[in-house]
Amino acid sequence: MSANEFLPWVRRAAAPQALPDVPAPLDAGCTTADSPSGLQRRTFIQLLGLGGLVMAFGPGGVRRLEAAEPTPGAAADPWSPHVYVRIDDDGAVTIVCHRSEMGQGIRTTMPMIIADEMEADWARCRVEQAVGDPKFGSQNTDGSTSIRDFLHKYREAGATTRALLEAAAASQWNVDVAEVFARQHEVVHRPTGRTKSFGELVTTARTVAMPAPSSVRIKRPDERRWQGRKMPSIDLVPMTTGTAVYGADVTLPGMKVAAIARPPVWGAKAVSVDEAEARKVPGVERIVRIPETPIPGAFLPLGGVAVIAKNTWAALRGRDALKITWDAGPNGTHDSQAYKATLQASVRAPGKPGRTNGDAGAALAASSRKVSAEYHVPYLSHAQMEPMAAIARVQDGKVEAWAPTQSPNDARNTLAEYLKVDAANVTVHVTLLGGGFGRKSKPDFICEAAFLAREVGAPVRVQWSREDDLRHSYYHAVAAHRLEAALDASGKVTAWLHRSAYPSISATFAPNLPGPSPDELTNGASDIPWDIPNMSVEVCPAVAHARIGWYRSVNAIHHGFAIGSFVDELAREAGKDPAAFLLDLIGPDRKVDLSKAGLVGAGDTYYGAPWAEHPLETARVRRVVESVKQRSGWGTPLPRGRGRGIAVHRSFLSYVAMVVEVEVSPDGTVLVPRATVAVDAGFVANPDRAKAQMEGALIMGMSNTLYSEITFAEGTVQQSNYNDYRVARMRASPHVVDVHVVESEGLPGGIGEPGVPPAGAAIANAIFAATGVRVRELPVGRQLDGWEARASDKGRAVAG
Amino acid sequence: MITLTVNGTRRTFEGDPTMPLLWYLRDELALTGTKYGCGVAQCGSCTVHVGGKPARACRVLMSELEGAAVTTIEGLHARGEHPLQVAWREIDVPQCGFCQPGQIMQAAGLLQRTPKPTDQEIDAAMNGHICRCGTYPRIRAAIKSAAEKSS
Numbered sequence: 001m002s003a004n005e006f007l008p009w010v011r012r013a014a015a016p017q018a019l020p021d022v023p024a025p026l027d028a029g030c031t032t033a034d035s036p037s038g039l040q041r042r043t044f045i046q047l048l049g050l051g052g053l054v055m056a057f058g059p060g061g062v063r064r065l066e067a068a069e070p071t072p073g074a075a076a077d078p079w080s081p082h083v084y085v086r087i088d089d090d091g092a093v094t095i096v097c098h099r100s101e102m103g104q105g106i107r108t109t110m111p112m113i114i115a116d117e118m119e120a121d122w123a124r125c126r127v128e129q130a131v132g133d134p135k136f137g138s139q140n141t142d143g144s145t146s147i148r149d150f151l152h153k154y155r156e157a158g159a160t161t162r163a164l165l166e167a168a169a170a171s172q173w174n175v176d177v178a179e180v181f182a183r184q185h186e187v188v189h190r191p192t193g194r195t196k197s198f199g200e201l202v203t204t205a206r207t208v209a210m211p212a213p214s215s216v217r218i219k220r221p222d223e224r225r226w227q228g229r230k231m232p233s234i235d236l237v238p239m240t241t242g243t244a245v246y247g248a249d250v251t252l253p254g255m256k257v258a259a260i261a262r263p264p265v266w267g268a269k270a271v272s273v274d275e276a277e278a279r280k281v282p283g284v285e286r287i288v289r290i291p292e293t294p295i296p297g298a299f300l301p302l303g304g305v306a307v308i309a310k311n312t313w314a315a316l317r318g319r320d321a322l323k324i325t326w327d328a329g330p331n332g333t334h335d336s337q338a339y340k341a342t343l344q345a346s347v348r349a350p351g352k353p354g355r356t357n358g359d360a361g362a363a364l365a366a367s368s369r370k371v372s373a374e375y376h377v378p379y380l381s382h383a384q385m386e387p388m389a390a391i392a393r394v395q396d397g398k399v400e401a402w403a404p405t406q407s408p409n410d411a412r413n414t415l416a417e418y419l420k421v422d423a424a425n426v427t428v429h430v431t432l433l434g435g436g437f438g439r440k441s442k443p444d445f446i447c448e449a450a451f452l453a454r455e456v457g458a459p460v461r462v463q464w465s466r467e468d469d470l471r472h473s474y475y476h477a478v479a480a481h482r483l484e485a486a487l488d489a490s491g492k493v494t495a496w497l498h499r500s501a502y503p504s505i506s507a508t509f510a511p512n513l514p515g516p517s518p519d520e521l522t523n524g525a526s527d528i529p530w531d532i533p534n535m536s537v538e539v540c541p542a543v544a545h546a547r548i549g550w551y552r553s554v555n556a557i558h559h560g561f562a563i564g565s566f567v568d569e570l571a572r573e574a575g576k577d578p579a580a581f582l583l584d585l586i587g588p589d590r591k592v593d594l595s596k597a598g599l600v601g602a603g604d605t606y607y608g609a610p611w612a613e614h615p616l617e618t619a620r621v622r623r624v625v626e627s628v629k630q631r632s633g634w635g636t637p638l639p640r641g642r643g644r645g646i647a648v649h650r651s652f653l654s655y656v657a658m659v660v661e662v663e664v665s666p667d668g669t670v671l672v673p674r675a676t677v678a679v680d681a682g683f684v685a686n687p688d689r690a691k692a693q694m695e696g697a698l699i700m701g702m703s704n705t706l707y708s709e710i711t712f713a714e715g716t717v718q719q720s721n722y723n724d725y726r727v728a729r730m731r732a733s734p735h736v737v738d739v740h741v742v743e744s745e746g747l748p749g750g751i752g753e754p755g756v757p758p759a760g761a762a763i764a765n766a767i768f769a770a771t772g773v774r775v776r777e778l779p780v781g782r783q784l785d786g787w788e789a790r791a792s793d794k795g796r797a798v799a800g
Numbered sequence: 801m802i803t804l805t806v807n808g809t810r811r812t813f814e815g816d817p818t819m820p821l822l823w824y825l826r827d828e829l830a831l832t833g834t835k836y837g838c839g840v841a842q843c844g845s846c847t848v849h850v851g852g853k854p855a856r857a858c859r860v861l862m863s864e865l866e867g868a869a870v871t872t873i874e875g876l877h878a879r880g881e882h883p884l885q886v887a888w889r890e891i892d893v894p895q896c897g898f899c900q901p902g903q904i905m906q907a908a909g910l911l912q913r914t915p916k917p918t919d920q921e922i923d924a925a926m927n928g929h930i931c932r933c934g935t936y937p938r939i940r941a942a943i944k945s946a947a948e949k950s951s
Contacts, residue, residue: 103895103933236889239897241880242833242873246898249832257827282816312836313816313823385837385845385898385932434835434898435932466838692895692935699934722842722930731923733936 079202081164082157083135084114091185091199093125098136099146100406101235102436103696104752105689106146108233110154113685116226117158117219119182120198127234132408132428140407142441142550143608144652144750147685151748159216168204169196221745230688235432246434247404248389252459255391256285257312258452259319259463262304262472265715266546267295267329273305274323281321283314288455290448297547298509299414301444302472306452312463328715334545336478336711340376343480343542346501347374351540354521357598358534363495367486371573373566376777377558379710380476381469382551383725386434388464392449394419399426403446404433411443418447419454438550442474470725471717474549475710477502481562491574493585495534498525502558507544515541518601524556524651524757526602527594528563529621531587535598546712553753556651557704557760561778564647564761568768578765579629579646589619607653613747614653620680621648624657627678627740632659641665645765647758652750654681658698660762664770668784670706672763674736679755682746691739694755698737701759703727706780804865806831807875817863822846824862825872833873833901837930844929847902848872854909873901876908884908887946895933903929907943916947
C-alpha cells in the first residue's frame with residue numbers, strides 16, 4: 001500500500017467517500033452478508049448462534065426472529081431501494097449496517113435513523129452486518145465518523161425508500177402522490193383513509209423511477225419518531241445471555257487454533273527456533289514460521305513463529321514452550337526512561353509551527369509575569385477486553401475471514417496485498433467487537449490467520465493472549481509537552497507558547513520519519529478556543545521506536561491533558577477561580593474559521609470535513625463550561641481530601657466540558673465519586689448512547705490518568721497483563737455521572753472520542769484542588785503517597 | 801477421565817487435565833458466552849459458577865472438576881430472564897458487551913449471598929472485573945435495581 005494513503009493522523013480520504021445515489025443492485029454475496037460462501041446458511045447460523053447477527057427488535061425490548069431464514073426464492077431477489085435497505089415481498093425490512101459495532105451502539109443508531117425516515121415499523125426491521133465492500137461507502141469505524149459522516153446518507157436512504165413506497169401506492173390507487181403518506185409500515189391515502197402495507201407495495205415500488213436525491217424530503221424534526229430519543233440497543237439479549245458473537249466465537253469445520261510468538265522488539269528477527277519442547281505438548285500439530293515484516297510494516301503482521309494446534313490451550317502451551325533467539329535490530333535499545341529525556345529536550349527547542357498568531361516569543365520576552373510547565377504522557381495500549389482473534393479459510397484461491405475488525409475494507413485490501421490475491425477474491429465478515437478503541441482498525445491479526453490457513457490447508461483461528469495484546473499493540477504515542485504563558489497585571493493571558501513532541505502514527509507507515517507533522521496539532525492543540533493575541537503552537541521531532549497507532553481520541557489525549565492542566569495552573573497563578581478563568585480565556589462569542597486563524601501546515605480538511613463547515617464556535621465552548629459549572633455545585637465546599645477539577649476540550653468537531661470530583665485518601669488512592677459532563681455534538685441521534693459514551697470516556701480517562709502506562713526496556717514492553725497494565729475498576733469509578741447532551745439541530749460531531757481528552761486534565765486539576773499536588777507526569781500512580789505531609793506545597797508552576 | 805455437569809448436563813472429559821475450564825467450555829462445548837480476557841484471573845470475563853459460587857474459569861483446571869457442577873451464562877436462566885439479565889437490559893448496561901456475561905455471573909453470586917447489597921458490598925464483589933468501555937456506574941445501578949425488584 002502507498003504510505004501516503006496513511007500519512008494523515010486521521011486516516012481519512014480528503015472527503016467522505018461518496019455513496020451511490022442510485023440504487024445499486026445487491027449481489028447475492030451481500031444479501032447473505034452473514035453467510036460464508038460454501039457453507040449452508042443454516043449451518044452458519046448454527047455456528048454463530050442465531051441472534052448474534054440477525055435480530056428483530058422493538059422499542060420495548062428485543063426478541064429473536066424465529067423465521068430469520070429467508071424462504072427459498074424470496075431471498076434470491078429482494079427489493080433493494082438502497083445499499084442499506086432491503087424489503088422482502090412480505091414487507092420485512094432488512095437494514096444493512098456497514099459500520100462495526102464496538103460498544104458505541106451503531107447497530108442500533110444507524111438502523112433507527114433509516115427506519116424512522118422510511119416510516120418502517122421498528123419491530124419488523126432486522127439488522128444485518130455488512131461484509132467489507134466499497135459499495136457501502138467508508139466502513140472504517142474510527143475517527144468518531146459514523147454519524148457525523150453518514151447522518152444525511154442514512155436519512156436519505158430511509159426517505160428515498162419512503163418516497164418510492166408512496167409513489168407505488170399512488171400508482172396502485174391511481175391518485176396524486178401528494179394525497180398519500182407513509183405511516184408505520186403502510187401507506188395511507190389521506191382523502192379516503194385507504195391503506196396499503198409495505199409488503200403489498202414492493203412489487204410496484206420496484207418499477208417506480210428513482211427520485212433525484214435533491215427531491216427526496218427528509219423529515220422535519222417534529223415528524224421524527226425515534227431520532228433524538230433513547231433507543232435501546234438491539235444486541236441486549238445476546239449480550240446478556242452469552243449468545244453474542246465476537247471474534248473468537250466463530251468456529252469453522254476442521255478449524256485449527258494458532259498462537260504466535262512475535263518479535264519482542266519492533267523490527268526484531270528470529271535467529272534460531274528450538275521447537276522440541278513445543279512439539280511435545282499434546283494437541284500441537286504444526287509449527288509455522290511467519291516472515292518478519294520489515295519496519296515500518298503498516299498493517300502487516302509482525303511475523304514470528306506460529307504453533308498450530310487442535311485447541312486453544314494446546315496452542316498457547318505450545319507457543320510458550322518455544323525457545324527462540326531474536327536479533328533485536330535497531331530498536332533493541334529503546335528505553336522509556338532515556339526516551340523521556342529525549343522528548344523533554346526536544347520540546348525545549350523551537351519546533352515546526354502549527355499555529356502562529358502575533359508574536360508569542362516577543363510577548364513572552366517582554367512579560368514580567370511568565371508561567372511555564374512541562375508534562376509527560378506515557379505510551380498507552382487499548383487493552384480492549386477482547387484480545388485479537390481472527391478466523392480465516394483459504395480455498396480455491398479465495399480468502400474468507402471473520403474478525404472483530406473496525407475496518408473490513410482495509411482488512412480486505414491488506415489481505416489481498418499480503419497474500420498476493422485479487423481483492424475481489426477476499427471476503428471479510430465482521431463480528432461484534434469486544435472493544436476496539438482503534439486497535440482493531442489494524443488488520444495485522446487477520447493477515448496472520450489467513451497466512452496460516454493457507455500454509456496448513458485448513459481454517460485457522462489465531463488467538464492472541466492478553467500478553468500478546470499488550471506487548472504487540474499499536475501504541476498510543478508517548479508525549480512530552482512544554483507550555484509557556486505570559487500574564488498581564490490583571491491576570492489575562494497575553495501570550496501562549498505550546499510545544500509538543502511524540503512519535504507519529506505516520507511512522508508506522510513511512511520509514512525514517514523525523515517526527516510528527518504540524519497537521520497533527522489540529523487534533524486538539526492548534527485549534528484551541530482561547531482568546532489570546534499571541535500564540536505559537538509548535539511540534540518538535542520524535543523518532544518512533546515502536547508501532548504507533550490510533551487510540552481513542554488519538555493525540556487529543558495528551559494535548560487535552562497538557563492544555564487543560566496548564567490552564568488550571570495559570571488560573572492558580574493569576575489567583576482566580578479556575579472556572580471563571582476558563583470562561584475569561586474563551587473570551588467573547590465568535591465563530592472562527594480555523595483555516596484562516598493562523599494555522600500552519602494544516603491539512604486540506606479538518607477531521608475529514610471541510611474547514612468552513614465546522615468553524616470554532618466559542619459560544620458552544622462557553623455553554624458546555626457553564627453547564628458543568630452550574631450542575632456540579634462548583635464552588636461549594638468539600639471536605640478535606642476532596643476536590644473538583646474543570647476542563648473543556650474540542651475534538652472530533654464536538655465540544656465537551658467536565659467537572660470531576662475526586663476523593664484522595666490519606667494513602668494517596670484516588671476515587672472519582674462523581675462527575676458532571678456536558679457535550680455539544682450537534683444533532684445527536686441516540687442520546688442515551690451518547691451519554692454512555694461520555695460515561696465510558698470519563699472512565700477510560702481515569703485509566704489513562706491514574707493507572708495505565710506502557711514502558712519499554714531494551715526495546716521490549718515491560719507490562720504483561722492487567723496486573724501491571726492497570727485500568728479503572730468499579731471501586732474507584734463514579735457513582736454519579738451527570739451527562740448533559742446539548743439539544744441541537746447542528747451538523748453532527750463525533751461522540752465516541754471527544755469525551756476522553758478533557759477527562760485527564762479535569763482529574764489532575766481535581767487532584768490539585770484536593771491535595772495541592774500538581775500532577776505533570778502520567779499516570780498518577782503512587783505520586784500522591786504522603787500527600788498530606790506535602791500539603792503545604794501549592795504545586796505552583798515554576799515561573800520560567 | 802473427569803466427570804462433571806455443565807448447565808445440568810453430565811459431561812466427561814478425557815483431554816489434557818491441565819486445561820483450564822475456560823477452554824473446555826469454549827473449544828469443546830461451544831459455550832462461548834464465557835470469555836477469555838486475561839487468563840490470569842485479573843479481569844473476570846470468564847466468570848462461571850462452580851458449585852454455585854463464582855469462579856474464574858481461566859484458573860480452574862479440568863483436573864479439579866471431578867464431580868463438580870458448573871453453570872455458565874448460557875445456563876443462568878432458561879429463558880435469559882434472570883433478574884440481573886432483565887435489569888441489565890432495562891438500564892442498557894452493555895456497550896461492547898464482551899465482559900458482561902462474566903459481570904452478570906459474578907453479580908448473581910453476590911445476590912445469592914447478599915440479596916440487598918450496599919454500594920460497598922457491590923464494589924467489593926465486582927472490583928475483580930474489568931469493563932474497558934466503562935459501564936461500571938450502570939452495572940452498579942443494574943445490580944441495585946435487580947436486588948430491589950427481587951424483594
